[in-house]
Amino acid sequence: MDKFTTVTGVAAPLDLVNVDTDMIIPKQFLKTIARTGLGKNLFDEMRFDRQGRENPDFVLNQPAYRNAEVLISGENFGCGSSREHAPWAIKDFGIRVVIAPSFADIFFNNCSKNGILAIPMPQDVVDVLMEDARKGANARMTVDLGNQKVTTSDGQEFGFQIDAFKKHCLLNGLDDIGLTMEKAAAIDTFEAKNATLHPWV
Amino acid sequence: MTAPRTLYDKIWDDHLVQEDADGTCLIYIDRHLVHEVTSPQAFEGLRMTNRKVRAPEKTIAVPDHNVPTTEGRDTHIDNVESRIQVEALDKNARDFGVQYYPVSDIRQGIVHIVGPEQGWTLPGMTVVCGDSHTATHGAFGSLAHGIGTSEVEHVLATQTLIQQKSKNMKVEITGKLPAGVTAKDITLSVIGATGTAGGTGHVIEYCGEAIRALSMEGRMTVCNMAIEGGARAGLIAPDETTFDYVMGRPHAPKGAKWEAALSYWKTLFSDEGAHFDKVVTLKGEDIAPVVTWGTSPEDVLPITGVVPDPESFKGGKVEAVRRSLAYMGLEPGMKLTDIAIDAVFIGSCTNGRIEDLRAAAEILKGKKIAQGVRGLVVPGSGLVRAQAEEEGLAQIFLDAGFEWRLAGCSMCLAMNPDQLAEGERCASTSNRNFEGRQGFKGRTHLLSPAMAAAAAIAGHLTDVRELV
Ligand code: SF4
Numbered sequence: 001m002d003k004f005t006t007v008t009g010v011a012a013p014l015d016l017v018n019v020d021t022d023m024i025i026p027k028q029f030l031k032t033i034a035r036t037g038l039g040k041n042l043f044d045e046m047r048f049d050r051q052g053r054e055n056p057d058f059v060l061n062q063p064a065y066r067n068a069e070v071l072i073s074g075e076n077f078g079c080g081s082s083r084e085h086a087p088w089a090i091k092d093f094g095i096r097v098v099i100a101p102s103f104a105d106i107f108f109n110n111c112s113k114n115g116i117l118a119i120p121m122p123q124d125v126v127d128v129l130m131e132d133a134r135k136g137a138n139a140r141m142t143v144d145l146g147n148q149k150v151t152t153s154d155g156q157e158f159g160f161q162i163d164a165f166k167k168h169c170l171l172n173g174l175d176d177i178g179l180t181m182e183k184a185a186a187i188d189t190f191e192a193k194n195a196t197l198h199p200w201v
Numbered sequence: 202m203t204a205p206r207t208l209y210d211k212i213w214d215d216h217l218v219q220e221d222a223d224g225t226c227l228i229y230i231d232r233h234l235v236h237e238v239t240s241p242q243a244f245e246g247l248r249m250t251n252r253k254v255r256a257p258e259k260t261i262a263v264p265d266h267n268v269p270t271t272e273g274r275d276t277h278i279d280n281v282e283s284r285i286q287v288e289a290l291d292k293n294a295r296d297f298g299v300q301y302y303p304v305s306d307i308r309q310g311i312v313h314i315v316g317p318e319q320g321w322t323l324p325g326m327t328v329v330c331g332d333s334h335t336a337t338h339g340a341f342g343s344l345a346h347g348i349g350t351s352e353v354e355h356v357l358a359t360q361t362l363i364q365q366k367s368k369n370m371k372v373e374i375t376g377k378l379p380a381g382v383t384a385k386d387i388t389l390s391v392i393g394a395t396g397t398a399g400g401t402g403h404v405i406e407y408c409g410e411a412i413r414a415l416s417m418e419g420r421m422t423v424c425n426m427a428i429e430g431g432a433r434a435g436l437i438a439p440d441e442t443t444f445d446y447v448m449g450r451p452h453a454p455k456g457a458k459w460e461a462a463l464s465y466w467k468t469l470f471s472d473e474g475a476h477f478d479k480v481v482t483l484k485g486e487d488i489a490p491v492v493t494w495g496t497s498p499e500d501v502l503p504i505t506g507v508v509p510d511p512e513s514f515k516g517g518k519v520e521a522v523r524r525s526l527a528y529m530g531l532e533p534g535m536k537l538t539d540i541a542i543d544a545v546f547i548g549s550c551t552n553g554r555i556e557d558l559r560a561a562a563e564i565l566k567g568k569k570i571a572q573g574v575r576g577l578v579v580p581g582s583g584l585v586r587a588q589a590e591e592e593g594l595a596q597i598f599l600d601a602g603f604e605w606r607l608a609g610c611s612m613c614l615a616m617n618p619d620q621l622a623e624g625e626r627c628a629s630t631s632n633r634n635f636e637g638r639q640g641f642k643g644r645t646h647l648l649s650p651a652m653a654a655a656a657a658i659a660g661h662l663t664d665v666r667e668l669v
Binding site (some may be wrong): 015016017018020022023026027028030031032033034035045050074075076079080081082083084087102103104105106109110113114123163164165176177180181183184186187190191194198199200201 | 215218219221223225227229231238239241242245246250252255266267280282283285286289323325326331332333335346347348349350351352354355358359360361363365397398401402431432433454458459461462465497516517518520521524614615616623633635636637638641
């Protein structure tokens with residue numbers, strides 16, 4: 001997994017609540033057996049018409065935001081399906097941080113497993129960040145994971161919370177599976193105990 | 202004396218492999234269900250790192266999401282990408298030695314219907330799948346939730362999952378349901394009351410007289426949509442209804458193991474005085490047949506209602522509702538019963554079980570679907586389909602003018618050829634009404650199987666209570 005330390009970049013405002021995984025990556029793009037290449041279809045049905053022409057009103061099609069690295073959005077971001085194609089598409093597009101008042105559970109987990117930082121922040125803070133994002137390409141936001149801090153283009157700072165284990169994995173680009181395999185002895189013990197306690201499982 | 206625990210606490214405690222100082226927990230997984238869409242990258246990951254599936258006997262694979270529901274699919278799938286995914290699952294299941302139900306097997310169907318049907322899902326288990334509607338299995342009092350593909354790979358390799366414990370939420374449905382009101386109306390009404398983020402960070406336990414009175418099929422419908430309420434999982438404490446359903450299923454315990462299991466299962470309930478972080482109570486008597494009008498499952502109203510005005514909402518929801526109504530082609534103030542439909546879809550892991558087909562057939566018996574309406578019935582598994590044929594339900598659907606399909610997810614998410622055309626409107630027994638869910642620019646109204654059947658006959662959304 002890629003390491004995440006600090007990102008300084010353009011933030012795109014996507015001022016909608018309940019942005020669901022079908023919006024992020026419609027199901028016709030789930031028929032892949034690879035993890036990469038999904039960025040071109042991120043928000044496909046909002047970004048393009050059926051002939052594949054860009055919708056000029058959609059934020060990521062506007063010149064200022066084509067290279068956005070941060071996305072600011074409304075509450076319950078990522079609700080819907082468990083498809084990891086959603087964070088894969090976000091990452092492949094080049095976005096490394098998503099900030100919203102709240103996230104759907106599975107999506108939130110999927111982000112950290114792919115080196116994306118999803119940050120829940122209070123609505124009033126998100127409102128400030130949304131305004132900052134609206135300033136366009138010259139307004140660059142900084143997200144510093146080590147210091148757990150977001151800094152707007154005009155220097156306002158906001159701290160954020162993150163689970164210590166997630167932070168550690170993100171900062172060091174650690175692979176969960178490798179970490180868990182080091183605990184194989186504990187898993188063996190559990191299985192042996194369970195075979196006696198719950199032999200029907 | 203230990204402190205009183207909730208059902209969720211008990212299952213959690215019994216699956217805790219290790220807890221780190223920072224509260225990160227390693228949880229053992231008893232059943233892992235796998236389907237063709239969210240697993241290829243996970244198996245590929247195992248190959249790349251030379252890892253094996255740790256417990257292939259606890260891993261069940263079945264293709265469902267993008268398989269066609271028409272005859273001939275066992276020999277050929279037209280869509281190249283779907284075919285590649287199904288072939289990849291075939292190969293992965295065989296290479297890694299996991300339990301497998303290919304499309305040619307009568308037991309094939311939607312993964313969340315196959316698991317319970319075959320007795321893979323048992324009370325007190327942890328069950329995961331790379332699909333958010335894994336919550337369905339919570340109906341058995343098992344802790345079941347969806348995971349992403351990285352986690353699928355993690356479970357395949359280690360049979361565990363790294364988790365943080367969720368909070369406890371209780372949703373109680375008191376009293377009795379009025380006639381014409383079903384499990385689907387309960388689950389939609391709960392989401393209408395709590396919102397799609399109401400359960401975020403929680404595991405919901407559904408309880409109360411109205412829940413106890415439900416069959417296993419109904420309970421699965423309720424738990425299925427826990428995820429639409431934002432919860433990690435939904436649970437219902439097991440009881441005689443559960444045990445009766447499980448007993449004798451192919452992979453359920455037998456003999457002495459059954460007795461041992463049963464005595465354990467009977468300890469699976471929330472203790473008196475156990476702490477819930479959030480409690481929601483609805484009166485069964487107050488629940489009406491409901492439909493959704495928007496593009497979020499929280500956009501729920503009784504069928505007697507009217508399309509709401511965006512201005513009557515607050516905050517970001519105002520814009521979301523405006524967008525929703527434009528997408529749905531609806532005007533505020535319009536009666537819900539005046540909404541004409543083009544298609545009816547009966548199926549999915551929410552409502553593709555035998556009881557659902559019975560409920561719909563009951564309404565359709567001797568009737569025809571309205572002119573110009575297309576009806577699709579997609580049983581949740583090959584076995585549900587066979588049973589419905591035996592009971593004469595298939596004939597009722599066919600006589601009414603419905604298409605009678607093979608098992609799969611079908612128009613629930615329209616990854617296979619079963620899709621709405623642009624602008625078409627569907628009365629659907631599935632669980633998501635998101636934009637584009639049932640086809641590009643397709644419009645979805647979620648409702649119960651009985652309400653779907655009633656809409657099919659009327660040609661517009663209608664109150665099933667007027668037909669019974
Ligand atoms: S029927 Fe629908 S919700 Fe259920 S598993 Fe299939 S696609 Fe998902």
